[in-house]
Amino acid sequence: MSVLASMLSSVLALACAADESVEATARRLVQEATTRSQAHAILTELCDGIGHRLSGSDNAARAVEWGAQICERVGADAVTKQAIKVPKWVRGEPEEFEILAPTHHRLIGLALGGSIATSAEGLVADVMVVSSFDELKARAAQAKGKIVLFDKAMGPQPDGRALGYGDVVPQRTQGAIEAAKAGAVGSLIRSVGTASYRLPHTGVMNYEDDVTKIPHAAIASEDADLIGRLIAAGHTVRVRMKMDCRDEGMAPSANVIAEIKGRERPDEIVVIGGHLDSWDVGQGALDDGVGIAACIEVIRLFSDLGLRPRRTLRVVLFMNEENGLAGGKAYAEANAGSLAKHVAAVEMDSGSFGFDGFGVTAGEGGLESLAPLARILDETIGAGQFTRGGGGADIGPMRVGGVPMLGMKNDSETYFRYHHTPADTVDKVVPADLAKCSAAMAALSWWLCESERPLPRVPPKSEGER
Ligand SMILES: [Zn+2]
Numbered sequence: 001m002s003v004l005a006s007m008l009s010s011v012l013a014l015a016c017a018a019d020e021s022v023e024a025t026a027r028r029l030v031q032e033a034t035t036r037s038q039a040h041a042i043l044t045e046l047c048d049g050i051g052h053r054l055s056g057s058d059n060a061a062r063a064v065e066w067g068a069q070i071c072e073r074v075g076a077d078a079v080t081k082q083a084i085k086v087p088k089w090v091r092g093e094p095e096e097f098e099i100l101a102p103t104h105h106r107l108i109g110l111a112l113g114g115s116i117a118t119s120a121e122g123l124v125a126d127v128m129v130v131s132s133f134d135e136l137k138a139r140a141a142q143a144k145g146k147i148v149l150f151d152k153a154m155g156p157q158p159d160g161r162a163l164g165y166g167d168v169v170p171q172r173t174q175g176a177i178e179a180a181k182a183g184a185v186g187s188l189i190r191s192v193g194t195a196s197y198r199l200p201h202t203g204v205m206n207y208e209d210d211v212t213k214i215p216h217a218a219i220a221s222e223d224a225d226l227i228g229r230l231i232a233a234g235h236t237v238r239v240r241m242k243m244d245c246r247d248e249g250m251a252p253s254a255n256v257i258a259e260i261k262g263r264e265r266p267d268e269i270v271v272i273g274g275h276l277d278s279w280d281v282g283q284g285a286l287d288d289g290v291g292i293a294a295c296i297e298v299i300r301l302f303s304d305l306g307l308r309p310r311r312t313l314r315v316v317l318f319m320n321e322e323n324g325l326a327g328g329k330a331y332a333e334a335n336a337g338s339l340a341k342h343v344a345a346v347e348m349d350s351g352s353f354g355f356d357g358f359g360v361t362a363g364e365g366g367l368e369s370l371a372p373l374a375r376i377l378d379e380t381i382g383a384g385q386f387t388r389g390g391g392g393a394d395i396g397p398m399r400v401g402g403v404p405m406l407g408m409k410n411d412s413e414t415y416f417r418y419h420h421t422p423a424d425t426v427d428k429v430v431p432a433d434l435a436k437c438s439a440a441m442a443a444l445s446w447w448l449c450e451s452e453r454p455l456p457r458v459p460p461k462s463e464g465e466r
Contacts, residue, residue: 043293052279078259127227176206192416215243258315287424360406391406
């Protein structure tokens with residue numbers, strides 16, 4: 001063997017050994033995460049010990065303290081709180097919704113986040129049902145003085161299409177604006193969800209400055225059906241809606257930031273995160289307690305296995321994803337100068353059902369470079385589906401800095417049965433599902449922290465990607 005060849009072969013051997021070691025550690029993390037998972041216990045502390053956590057609420061403030069303490073307890077080197085301002089909206093007294101004519105029915109509903117209240121007596125008007133903004137525009141003459149019910153449903157449609165969350169959610173976010181432009185005095189939506197358990201699904205909504213603000217609420221899908229049937233049968237349906245909600249301006253809050261310092265390149269950062277806030281119904285277990293628990297579990301796993309990554313692992317428990325994204329925006333702004341050193345950001349915010357891999361937004365060759373990790377996750381937990389395109393709302397603002405972004409891929413049909421409802425409680429989270437998500441998050445985190453070459457940066461403007 002020539003000197004050159006022997007040098008080459010020893011360099012190759014070293015490279016292989018390093019690769020094997022990264023792979024072996026990834027497998028060890030998966031093993032520990034799936035056999036001695038603490039993630040569900042962490043989730044239960046958050047959900048039962050605190051409960052739901054709407055931005056600006058006392059519970060959200062308690063969740064920040066809890067988050068900082070538990071990150072320290074499970075082994076983070078350093079924990080800080082990034083002070084931010086968040087919108088504070090308060091639901092007030094429980095809402096009342098009822099059909100007054102042609103006969104009396106109580107309706108199950110929830111005010112949408114950001115809505116104004118009705119008068120103390122409530123708002124009474126006849127209902128007009130539409131299935132799209134286009135239909136509302138075409139029939140705008142009939143909308144004056146009415147309560148508009150937006151009736152588009154998620155899932156399979158009569159024409160064979162299937163509508164996803166993104167197809168339907170504009171009726172929640174923009175419905176009050178469109179209804180008010182047509183002269184309506186209130187608006188309702190069929191809850192945005194995939195199951196009919198007579199559950200109302202809340203969520204964020206918007207107003208426009210120059211459009212009259214009208215009360216906006218979601219009712220259970222069965223109740224939307226009932227109104228639709230009565231109208232189809234030729235009745236005029238009169239509804240009363242009574243809501244006590246109010247906007248209390250901005251309130252102080254924080255992102256929680258916990259680190260395990262890198263051993264060789266501490267200034268290079270891998271961010272993983274979820275959002276600490278939730279809606280003010282249920283326990284915010286699936287949305288997004290599981291993301292918080294999985295990220296904290298990654299710190300626990302690194303610490304318990306004595307793993308110090310080459311780069312710094314930074315766990316961010318973002319605040320205010322649900323109604324403002326103040327945490328995600330503030331993080332990207334405060335770190336604008338170091339985004340070039342952020343080698344990747346990963347978000348878990350799609351529940352924990354049916355995890356099967358990651359969506360990846362990276363430059364040329366990035367997805368392919370993760371193939372060895374995908375193989376490990378496929379072999380160990382059956383979750384090796386890595387596909388193009390992915391990220392998360394909270395890490396989205398880092399996109400401007402070219403930071404490669406990844407998001408978990410989960411079964412969304414089951415997730416949207418409970419999303420933003422009083423039924424998003426800790427019992428819905430299958431411990432083994434959450435352990436799998438945590439295992440994958442830990443293995444991916446290690447991979448991104450260790451890889452000699454980081455993922456290729458995201459081009460400044462790549463088409464068709466968020
Ligand atoms: Zn969420």
